[in-house]
Amino acid sequence: MLTQAPRGTRDVLPSESYRWQYLEAKMREAAAEAGFREIRTPVFEHTELFLRGVGDTTDIVQKEMYTFKDKGERSITLKPEGTAGAVRAFLESNMYADPLPAKLYYLAAPVFRYEAPQAGRLREHHQFGLECFGAKEATADAELILLAYRLLSKLGIQNLSVHINSIGCPECRPKYNKALKEFLHEHTAELCEDCRSRMDRNPLRVLDCKKEKCQLVVRNAPQLLDWLDDECKAHFDELKSCLTLAGVPYQVNPKIVRGLDYYTRTVFELITTTKDGKLTVCGGGRYDHLVKELGGPDIPAVGFGMGMERVLMLLQSENIEFPVPRLMDVFVTYMGDHRTEAFALVQALRADGIRSDMDHCGRSLKAQFKFANKLHSAVCATIGDDEAQQQVARLKFMEDGREETVPLSKVSLTVKAYLQTLN
Ligand code: ATP
Numbered sequence: 001m002l003t004q005a006p007r008g009t010r011d012v013l014p015s016e017s018y019r020w021q022y023l024e025a026k027m028r029e030a031a032a033e034a035g036f037r038e039i040r041t042p043v044f045e046h047t048e049l050f051l052r053g054v055g056d057t058t059d060i061v062q063k064e065m066y067t068f069k070d071k072g073e074r075s076i077t078l079k080p081e082g083t084a085g086a087v088r089a090f091l092e093s094n095m096y097a098d099p100l101p102a103k104l105y106y107l108a109a110p111v112f113r114y115e116a117p118q119a120g121r122l123r124e125h126h127q128f129g130l131e132c133f134g135a136k137e138a139t140a141d142a143e144l145i146l147l148a149y150r151l152l153s154k155l156g157i158q159n160l161s162v163h164i165n166s167i168g169c170p171e172c173r174p175k176y177n178k179a180l181k182e183f184l185h186e187h188t189a190e191l192c193e194d195c196r197s198r199m200d201r202n203p204l205r206v207l208d209c210k211k212e213k214c215q216l217v218v219r220n221a222p223q224l225l226d227w228l229d230d231e232c233k234a235h236f237d238e239l240k241s242c243l244t245l246a247g248v249p250y251q252v253n254p255k256i257v258r259g260l261d262y263y264t265r266t267v268f269e270l271i272t273t274t275k276d277g278k279l280t281v282c283g284g285g286r287y288d289h290l291v292k293e294l295g296g297p298d299i300p301a302v303g304f305g306m307g308m309e310r311v312l313m314l315l316q317s318e319n320i321e322f323p324v325p326r327l328m329d330v331f332v333t334y335m336g337d338h339r340t341e342a343f344a345l346v347q348a349l350r351a352d353g354i355r356s357d358m359d360h361c362g363r364s365l366k367a368q369f370k371f372a373n374k375l376h377s378a379v380c381a382t383i384g385d386d387e388a389q390q391q392v393a394r395l396k397f398m399e400d401g402r403e404e405t406v407p408l409s410k411v412s413l414t415v416k417a418y419l420q421t422l423n
């Protein structure tokens with residue numbers, strides 16, 4: 001128990017954290033390129049925010065939230081998604097008074113969902129997410145889809161398909177919902193229990209159900225796309241034109257409705273095919289009424305969330321290599337009682353911005369070299385009796401084994417010049 005992490009959580013160990021750092025750098029770059037700025041919001045919020053902001057007919061709210069009472073008897077929930085917190089922060093800081101759109105991103109944000117753990121499904125996962133507040137035009141939706149698509153393609157992920165759909169607006173959706181409800185009522189007996197209980201309150205959710213018997217039923221259900229009003233249709237058409245112009249292959253998929261209640265018009269997912277089946281890496285859409293729903297002005301918005309573990313999983317399964325960073329520039333090795341001199345040299349090198357380290361475990365000189373090799377150190381700098389007396393260090397350039405003795409005051413310069421020849 002003590003030495004086992006809670007179910008559905010994962011450690012990122014030093015042997016793999018460089019992969020996260022690489023991915024994070026690429027994500028930051030992609031977001032900055034399109035004018036998004038980072039926002040960080042708390043890991044927990046008032047439960048009420050998610051009840052209102054995610055919707056109480058969703059799986060997330062009904063089954064997956066980590067909710068508890070704090071010592072002050074307040075109901076608190078660990079973030080089950082990133083949007084509600086971003087909207088709350090946007091409102092609380094009056095960011096909407098600034099020129100819009102406000103383009104925000106969050107990176108490696110922990111997200112908690114009580115789900116059955118399996119490949120690509122954790123109880124704590126991390127998301128890269130973008131939110132664009134104040135932009136109603138379809139170009140804003142297209143820009144997000146493109147950004148996600150380019151990012152994943154540049155990372156080397158293949159078999160990527162972009163699925164888009166429009167779920168209309170509060171003008172046209174109720175009419176469709178009515179038709180869908182009528183259809184579902186004719187098939188009640190064939191639906192799963194969850195769908196039977198939610199089909200009256202939120203029939204769209206049935207389209208999204210992963211159970212096979214429900215999927216069979218909805219195959220013949222009326223299609224929302226046929227019920228869109230003129231404005232929603234024009235919005236969707238513009239989105240499609242933008243994607244076509246940008247050369248992004250997409251498919252209209254009427255089954256994409258997204259698990260969250262607050263979506264309007266555009267919804268989308270980026271889906272990959274792996275040897276174990278389909279995997280959704282990124283999901284998002286437009287939520288024009290969420291800001292108002294949460295007590296703010298009437299401000300349209302669009303966003304997406306991308307599961308970072310899923311991206312890393314895909315990269316691994318496609319054998320995409322990450323550049324492994326060199327851990328150490330200089331390992332200072334020493335003989336006998338010259339540990340303090342070695343320590344001084346390590347500190348001097350670090351002060352000059354050179355990664356350096358030494359032995360703290362009482363190893364023999366030979367074992368120190370072996371250890372330096374394990375770290376893939378570029379250079380070993382040895383201080384023995386003679387070196388200490390003459391205020392020099394004996395450098396060994398590990399790649400070709402060449403050696404050179406230089407004054408202690410020149411070690412940094414020599415090493416820097418050498419490292420440049422490596423990069
Ligand atoms: P799914 O249909 O797979 O349950 P979702 O619709 O619940 O996904 P979103 O709420 O759209 O997912 O979350 C955005 C992204 O976060 C997903 O596309 C996925 O990459 C990732 N994600 C969601 N839930 C998990 C989880 N439990 N573990 C790991 N990643 C997840």
Ligand code: MG
Nearest residue numbers: 059060113259
């Ligand atoms: Mg889910």
